[in-house]
Amino acid sequence: MSILVDERTRLCTSGITGREGTFHTLRNRDYGTNVVAGVTPGKGGQDVDGIPVFDTFSQAVRERGANTAMIFVPPRFAADSILEAEDAGIELIVCITEGIPAHDELRVYNILRKNGRSRLVGPNCPGILSPGKANVGIIPASFFSAGNVGVVSRSGTLTYQIGSVLAQRGFGNSSIVGIGGDPVPGTDFIDVLDMFEADDQTELIVLCGEIGGDAEERAADHIAQRISKPVIAYIAGFTAPPGKTMGHAGAIVSGSHGTAAAKAQALEQRGVRVGRTPTQVAEEAARLLGG
Amino acid sequence: MDLLEYQGKQLFARHGVPVPAGRRATTVQQAVDAAGEVGFPCAVKAQVQIGGRGKLGGIRIAHDAAQAREHAQAILGMDIRGLTVRELWIEAASQIAAEYYASIVFDRSAKAPLVMLSTRGGVDIEQVAEEDPGAIARLHVDPLLGFQAFHGRRLAFEAGVEADVVRPVGELLARLYEVFCSEEATLVEVNPLIVTPEREVRALDAKVTLDGNSLFRHPDNAALRDPSAEDPQERMAAERGLTYVKLDGDIGVLANGAGLSMSTLDVVAEAGGRPANFLDAGGGSRAEAITSAVEVILSDPRVRAVLFNIFGGITRCDEVARGLIEAFAQIDPSVPFVVRLDGTNGEQGRELLRQARLPNVTIEATMDGAAARVVELARTGG
Numbered sequence: 001m002s003i004l005v006d007e008r009t010r011l012c013t014s015g016i017t018g019r020e021g022t023f024h025t026l027r028n029r030d031y032g033t034n035v036v037a038g039v040t041p042g043k044g045g046q047d048v049d050g051i052p053v054f055d056t057f058s059q060a061v062r063e064r065g066a067n068t069a070m071i072f073v074p075p076r077f078a079a080d081s082i083l084e085a086e087d088a089g090i091e092l093i094v095c096i097t098e099g100i101p102a103h104d105e106l107r108v109y110n111i112l113r114k115n116g117r118s119r120l121v122g123p124n125c126p127g128i129l130s131p132g133k134a135n136v137g138i139i140p141a142s143f144f145s146a147g148n149v150g151v152v153s154r155s156g157t158l159t160y161q162i163g164s165v166l167a168q169r170g171f172g173n174s175s176i177v178g179i180g181g182d183p184v185p186g187t188d189f190i191d192v193l194d195m196f197e198a199d200d201q202t203e204l205i206v207l208c209g210e211i212g213g214d215a216e217e218r219a220a221d222h223i224a225q226r227i228s229k230p231v232i233a234y235i236a237g238f239t240a241p242p243g244k245t246m247g248h249a250g251a252i253v254s255g256s257h258g259t260a261a262a263k264a265q266a267l268e269q270r271g272v273r274v275g276r277t278p279t280q281v282a283e284e285a286a287r288l289l290g291g
Numbered sequence: 292m293d294l295l296e297y298q299g300k301q302l303f304a305r306h307g308v309p310v311p312a313g314r315r316a317t318t319v320q321q322a323v324d325a326a327g328e329v330g331f332p333c334a335v336k337a338q339v340q341i342g343g344r345g346k347l348g349g350i351r352i353a354h355d356a357a358q359a360r361e362h363a364q365a366i367l368g369m370d371i372r373g374l375t376v377r378e379l380w381i382e383a384a385s386q387i388a389a390e391y392y393a394s395i396v397f398d399r400s401a402k403a404p405l406v407m408l409s410t411r412g413g414v415d416i417e418q419v420a421e422e423d424p425g426a427i428a429r430l431h432v433d434p435l436l437g438f439q440a441f442h443g444r445r446l447a448f449e450a451g452v453e454a455d456v457v458r459p460v461g462e463l464l465a466r467l468y469e470v471f472c473s474e475e476a477t478l479v480e481v482n483p484l485i486v487t488p489e490r491e492v493r494a495l496d497a498k499v500t501l502d503g504n505s506l507f508r509h510p511d512n513a514a515l516r517d518p519s520a521e522d523p524q525e526r527m528a529a530e531r532g533l534t535y536v537k538l539d540g541d542i543g544v545l546a547n548g549a550g551l552s553m554s555t556l557d558v559v560a561e562a563g564g565r566p567a568n569f570l571d572a573g574g575g576s577r578a579e580a581i582t583s584a585v586e587v588i589l590s591d592p593r594v595r596a597v598l599f600n601i602f603g604g605i606t607r608c609d610e611v612a613r614g615l616i617e618a619f620a621q622i623d624p625s626v627p628f629v630v631r632l633d634g635t636n637g638e639q640g641r642e643l644l645r646q647a648r649l650p651n652v653t654i655e656a657t658m659d660g661a662a663a664r665v666v667e668l669a670r671t672g673g
Binding site: 075076099100101102103104106107109110111113114126138139140142143153154155156157158159160161164181183184208210211212213214215218234236237238239240241244245246247248249250251255260276277278279 | 397402403435472475505534536546547556557561569602603605634657658659
């Protein structure tokens, strides 16, 4: 198995007619993802390289059975697009868009949680790849093959870095999940850790965190209590100064809160190995898996 | 985006949060005129984004025009922890019977706004939180419900505010919540929130952080950004659409993606070096963006060596190589470069660099190797 996306995924892209939306949707389809539709209001009836475009998500669900949405619209329209997908009954919504206002994210998160119908992954994330099955998002799939390492990360390129070192050691992945670098991610480490714990393909979990917030600390507690599979962690931002946003809206040390050192310590105290460099993480993973 | 005190107070006033009357001044004469308008005694307050300015002489009380002039002269141009005072806020001095603390923060962990109230105002609240956490009443507000009158009462009673001001304090919290939501703030803090001898409740200070991502909906707030307060490299980078943060070392760093960029800084530090900056060239970086980024990095005179660490996903390494070659054609850097290109079109990128035979450019195969090399070059000067 794998988690979140696989052969059953029926993808619909919001913003499919935009430059990035078209490019990545077609890349996802080339990889083998079952892309069934796109949504761009006002462009219903057109197609993007054979993929039918609808005006609304409800049409895409009704006529093409879409069950997964990928959001590629600009930040000011993204919250509305997520809510539209949820309203149409889409189960999994993957939001790639970066720069969504924080209060929009707060509202969307709380509405989705209250309704309990859909899962949001992102925003500001690279998406989800289940090698050999489906790719939803912008992860460059060619570096990854199917295997037994599950990866969950707040950062895209850092994931590729760790994944490529693992691949050089001969290991592949069950799924790679980018939860995104924003302050209010729809899905957090704990959600994904539980999914990997329940996934029989996954034998080792790599958790890739960064400064800001307390998601890594909460994940550390959760691992100690609920996760039986080995977990190796990496935290980016040891050298980040307080009060500066390091690229991701969520990556900021506020006063003494959210530092990389505190996160690494919380994880290590609960028995999670924390690599100091991406290479160390991959080497430790290889060692645990007997590579 | 952090606002200055007076900018925060102007937002407060717009939403009915009571604040003392005040005027802004950027010259001594303006300050004297402003003091005459608000009346004496008045407070002459340095406008800088840093706490503790009162203790450093940045807030002084004037009892007449001559004192107002004297204080304005002393404070304008003053250095407060590295920040030069360019603006003053002149406001009517307040009589204080009690000092409270109030704030609303964007609580990422709870995914809800957190409202806090304490009767231990006017002091460092982090210290209060540490020594006596029970002295701060806290309440998460369901963002779909909003702030209700009972929230205000509950906080006021739990914090132990004096009985006769429970209602106005609750009302003020409701107004602050309105500021928080309608201006899309991530922090609204009032310290101190005062009660006057006449039992009026007022915000004597204002600390407001606005969400930069929401400014497209708030053009008035977007105009409050003060580019002169920013670091020259950071300003230059912002104008070019790059994400750059100045650090205090001597190794210029460029990577792609926020996580890999942060990680690169860590790996450089691990190798014994000190990064001069964070620079995320972003996803899908084109050659022009790379050229532009090199200019920003090299505009910092402390940079002694530069590290490029690219793992191409959407970003294509051949584009990065082309950008670097173009940058060398335009700038002719005098410091050594170490380049690691991996991922999408990595081999093409490395081949382009080899053919270009750029002086002072070393190609390294791994992130760790590149970091070690750049640290060595920064030390020896290439």
